Amino acid sequence: MSTMNPEISLYKEAPLSEPERQYYFMEKAKILIQELVQKAGRPLTFCVTTFGCQMNARDSEKLCGILKNIGYIEQEDEEKADFVIYNTCTVRENANQRVYGRLGQLGKAKKKNPYMIIGLCGCMMQEAEVVEKIKKSYRFVDLIFGTHNIYKFAELIVSRLESQRMIIDIWKDTDKIVEDLPVERKYPFKSGVNIMFGCNNFCSYCIVPYVRGRERSRDPRAIIREIEKLAQDGVVEIMLLGQNVNSYGKTLDEPMSFAQLLQEVEKVDGIERIRFMTSHPKDLSDELIEVMARSEKICRHLHLPVQSGSSRILKKMNRRYTKEQYLALVEKIRKAVPDISLTTDIIVGFPGETEEDFLETMDVVKRVRYDSAFTFIYSKRTGTPAAVMEDQVPPDVIKNRFDRLLKEVQHISSEVCAIHQGTTQTVLVESVNDHEPGMVTGRLSNNLLVHFPGDEKLIGTLVNVYLDECKGFYYIGTRV
Helix, strand or coil: EEECCCCCCCCCCCCCCHHHHHHHHHHHHHHHHHHHHHHHCCCCCEEECCCCCHHHHHHHHHHHHHHHHHEEEEECCCCCCEEEEECCCCHHHHHHHHHHHHHHHHHHHHHCCCEEEEEEEHHHHHHHHHHHHHHHHHHCEEEECCCCCCHHHHHHHHHHHHCCEEEEEECCCCCCCCCCCCCCCCCCEEEEECEEECCCCCCCCHHHHHCCCCCEEEEHHHHHHHHHHHCCCCCEEEECCCCHHHHHCCCCCCCCCHHHHHHHHHHCCHHHHHHEECCCCCHHHHHHHHHHHCCCCEECEEEEECCCCCCHHHHHCCCCCHHHHHHHHHHHHHHHHCEEEEEEEEECCCCCCCCHHHHHHHHHHHHCCCCEEEECCCCCCCCHHHCCCCCCCCCCHHHHHHHHHHHHHHHHHHHHHHHHHHCCCEEEEECCCCCCCCEEEEEEEEEEEEECCCHHHHCCCCEEEEEECCCCCCEEEEEE
16 A cells, blocks of 8 residues: 655656646556556456536546546446546535445455456545545555545556555645646536636535635636637537636636636637536625626526525524525526526525524525525534534434425426426537437526437537427427
C-alpha cells in the first residue's frame, strides 16, 4: 500500500507543470496497458459507475476520457470490466452502504479476473474513516483518491501498474484547477461545464464543504474557451455547474459575477440553450434576474432549493434567509420571468422540526406552486453540526409528514405542468423513447419532457412540438 504526497514527484523525468505532466503519464499508461492487452490476448475494458450529483457526473466524463485515451474500451457490465471505478457520493449515509454492498460483489468478480483493477474516488473517499474501512475490509481495492486530485488519474494508474500495490492519494483541500484534460461526454449534443468547485456555505446538515473543499472559481476565459470548443463539436446546450453558482467569481483575481459570466456565455455561437445549477437563494442577485429576463438562450427553469419553509428551522440549517425573504425572491423572479419553471429541494424531519414548522413548509409549497420538488427525509450525516443536535424527530412522525408533503407536491405539479398543454414549444430531442417504438423524447426549456413521433435522426436537434396532452409530469406531442 502506498500513500502519495502531492508535493513529491515519483518520476524525475515527468514534467512538473500541469496538464503536461498528466499527458506524460497518459503516454506511459498507454505502453503499460498495451503490454497487458498482449498478455491477455484481448482488449481491456472499463466501467465507470457514478453516484450522486451532476458534479460527479461531469467528473466521471473526465475519468472516461482518460481511460479511453490510455487504451481501455467502455463496457457497461462492471463485473465483466477490467477496470472498474466508483465515483462516490456521501451526501447521505445510505449512499456509503450502497458502495460497500457493490464492492463485495466486485471482490468476487476480481478473483476470476487477474487483469481487474478497482478504483474508488469522489466525496466518500474524503472521509478518513471510510478509507480506513476499505484498507481493512476491502484489501482488493487498487486505487483510492478523492475530489481534489481527480486530474491526477493517469498518474495514479501508472503508480498502481508499476507498484502492484494499493495506491491511496487523498488531499484535504486544494486551490488547484487543472484545465484541458481529455473528457468523454455522455451526450454529443449537450454537456456540463464546471464553473467552480467547493462550497463556503456550511449548511448544518451538509457534508459537501468538508469533502469538496472551499469555493474556487475557474478563470472565465478558460470556461468560455471550453464552451467554444464544445459548440464547435456540435453541443447546443450546456449546464453550468457549481455547488452554488450564484457566488461564482468571488475568488478570482479580477472578480466577475455569475450574471456577467452568463452574458459572456450567451455570446458563444452555436450554443442555443444555457442551464445552471445549483442556485443558493441568499446569493441570487437582481442582476442575475435581469439577465435571465432578457436572455433568449437561458432556459426558463430555475432550481431554487428552499429546504424548509420555517424561518426558525432555516436558521438552524444555517441557510441565511427567512421564509419571507425566500417568498419575496420568488415573487421578484416570477414578475421578471413570468414563464419561469421553479423546482426545489425540501428536507423533512430536520432536528427540532415541529408540526408548526412543517406546516410552514407546506405553506411555501402551496404559495410557490413548484413544477416539481425533490423531497428528502432528513438523513443524519456524521461530521455535520446537525448530526449532534438535540430533538431528533421520531421516524414515524417524519414518515407521516413526508407522505403529506409528497402528496401535495405531486398534486400541485400535475396542475402546474399542464398549463402548457395546447401550445407549441421548442424541444431539444434527447433520445429514442425506450417504451414506445416510433417515438422520441425531448426536453422543453422548462425542463419537462415530451414524447412525440420521430426517429433517431432527430437526436440533438431543436424542433417545434405541439403539446397535445399533459400526462402529469410529461407531455405527448406532435412535431410541427
